[in-house]
Amino acid sequence: MLPENIKEVSTPCFLVDIHIVKKNARRMRERCQQFGVQLRPHMKTHKTIEGALVMTGGTKRKIAVSTIAEARFYADNGFDDILYAFPFSADKKERCQKLANELGQFHVMLDSMEGLSSILSTSLEPGKEWSIFLEVDCGYGRTGVDWDSDAAVELATKIDKTNGIQFQGLYTHCGNSYEMGAGPDFIREVGSKTTECLMDLAKKLKNCGVSCKTIGTGSTPNCSLASEKMAALTEFHPGNYIFYDYMQSLLGSCKVDDIACCVATRVISHKVSQQHIVIDCGFLGLSKQGFAENLASGPCLFKGHSNLRLVGVTQELGKVKAIEGEINYSKYPIGSMLFLYPFHSCATAAMHSVYYIHSGEKIVGVWKPTRGW
Amino acid sequence: MLPENIKEVSTPCFLVDIHIVKKNARRMRERCQQFGVQLRPHMKTHKTIEGALVMTGGTKRKIAVSTIAEARFYADNGFDDILYAFPFSADKKERCQKLANELGQFHVMLDSMEGLSSILSTSLEPGKEWSIFLEVDCGYGRTGVDWDSDAAVELATKIDKTNGIQFQGLYTHCGNSYEMGAGPDFIREVGSKTTECLMDLAKKLKNCGVSCKTIGTGSTPNCSLASEKMAALTEFHPGNYIFYDYMQSLLGSCKVDDIACCVATRVISHKVSQQHIVIDCGFLGLSKQGFAENLASGPCLFKGHSNLRLVGVTQELGKVKAIEGEINYSKYPIGSMLFLYPFHSCATAAMHSVYYIHSGEKIVGVWKPTRGW
Secondary structure (H helix, E strand, O other), rough: OOOOOHHHHHOOEEEEEEOOOOHHHHHHHHHHHOOOOEEOOOOOOOOOOHHHHOOOOOOOEEEEEOOHHHHHHHOOOOOEEEEEEEEHHHHHHHHHHHHHOOOOOEEEEEEEHHHHHHHHHHOOOOOOOOOEEEEEOOOOOOOOOEEEOOHHHHHHHHHHHOOOOOEEEEEEEEEEHOHHHHOOOHHHHHHHHHHHHHHHHHHHHHOOOOOOOOEEOOOOHHOOOOOOOOHHEEOOOOOHHHHHOOHHHHHHOHHHOOOOOEEEEEEEEEEHHOEEEEEOOOOHHOOOOOOOOOOOOOOOOEOOHHHHHHHHOOOOOOEEEEOOOOOOHHHOOOOOOEEEOOOOHHHHOOOOOOOOEEOEEEEEEEEEEEEEE | OOOEHHHHEEEEEEEEEEEHHHHHHHHHHHHHHHHEEEEEOOOOOOHHHHHHHHOOOOOOOOEOOOOOHHHHHHHHHHOEEEEEEEEEHHHHHHHHHHHHOOOOOEEEEEEOOOHHHHHOOOOOOOOOOOEEEEEEEEOOOOEEEOHHHHHHHHHHHHHHHOOOOOEEEEEEEEEHHHHOOHHHHHHHHHHHHHHHHHHHHHHHHHHHHOOOOOEEOOOHHHHHHOOHHHHHHOOEEEHHOOOOHHHHHHHHOOOOOOEEEEEEEEEEEEEEHEEEEEEEOOOOHHHHOOOOOOOOOOOEEEEEEEEOOEEEEEEOOOOEEEOOOOOOOOHOOOOOOEEEEEOOOHHHHHOOOOEEEEEEOEEEEEOOOOOOO
């Protein structure tokens, strides 16, 4: 039985504002149209059918996922043209094979000869071909072949020249845009540089007779604060923008009012001797993200209560102090509700097996994410 | 279809060594017998039926839980004498009421007059009475009435004197035993002091005509390195000891060989230009716990590979570097498996919807935890 109002939910509870979700999705679609690029939204933040419908504008086509479990979930629910945006590994090959056989389009990504060998050892049904993206590193330094390396050209050429597989193009995640305090100009600069690197590699490949159908980059900061140069690309694949979060607001990707999700929690204890209040949301309700940043405002934002700071969490409890002065206990009686904008919505959403969807204070639905790998 | 061997699991995967689990459970039971105290194991670390059977020695009686979802899960599976070890709050009262009516014994815990008022407003079926623990703070400084406060005496007396409710006794979580680097003597000292505080309060209550049937304390460090004074208590309620973890080994609660769980992961990328390897385990497979401690060894321990350090995680990826010298890529080919002892097993287990149970390398079962609130 669904609670009627967000003030009636059992806490902690992950809340999603449907109007902000729709607005965030619409703006990203419009931005992609304006830039003349295809939007391939990433599902990793919410992992729900309903969120995917909003992000694809109802087409159920062209999405990126971070796990095989997500790919399977979306395939089973009528989605197609799915990119498994994770370095291909041998232990997942049977499940990838099944998806490639079933779907109209299923793309895998790799950054190594080992990944390619593993794909080559896995045959598909007659009429089916593997579709492969090359993962490129344009300065983030995590996975992917370095954009200016010989290995990038060698691997792309090898994929392209091998019979029975299709070289789809270049994929990069410009995670280096997540630089706290660097500001919007820095983010646009990362977008520009990433684009230059990708176009440079694509040009080199063209000279080798290898053409890239798709050249894409993601990251919510980069796609929210897109540099003009990024119009040279063919695809954006951000994910977090559907919810945004406190971190994105600090980066400048969004305003606080654009954050579509929060965790509802209640005051459950007054600890006057320690000058804190205790809420029923610990790291299982919020995750531990945001603490490492040591922000003066704390690791998350209390909606409408800018003087509150979360100073610590244990499994099911959070300690809250006043940023300035003493805490006003009468303002936060036991049982009163608070709403936390999480530092990183991908991490916080992942702690919840159900999201309550609201319009104003009214609860209008539930979304159930897929989990696991 | 269950994989036969731990080397065949899809990664990341949470593995539990059944023999170590049983050994850890047996040792804690024996310690409690030796101390003459009742063991009321806490379920919050694993949240499974199978783990609860091992911890209770098959009795299905006397457990502590951290959420109403856990209480409901265990009640539905034939467990009884359940303590909901979390400050009672009004929004959970209907669900608590149902459990109190159904179970032979269901105990709630509170630390405020507001909590008590909320209970008093919720009546039980004829013949049923609320059973209430007073949560006491003996120096941890999170929740609970301060052990030496007038409020502790007032609240306990009020509970005891109210018709239709039973005052069960005192509960404290001595989380102040988690002091990295302080060593076993410090932990025993916390255990001694906690016991002194609890006994002092119990004596004061006795002088007021209030008797405590139960006086208990938990925390895995304290119960693993129990001070002799703790024999004065009637109950221990640790939870983490069933798995232990890297943090507990650093605290001295256990040896590394006592850690019963690990996360299986695979090398999926070689990033030679950055001198790291990448594994398919990020914060969704491991949690972010342990990073804040800035340990030279990193936030978790690679089983059998003491020169590896996890330097960072994103959602599904972990970057691993050598602690000394350069990483030996030939030793860690793409596809090779690594096993991570988590920093905090409660947090890591919570990221997984299934645990694979193994005996040696052989997989012998799966445990499915309950989740949510």
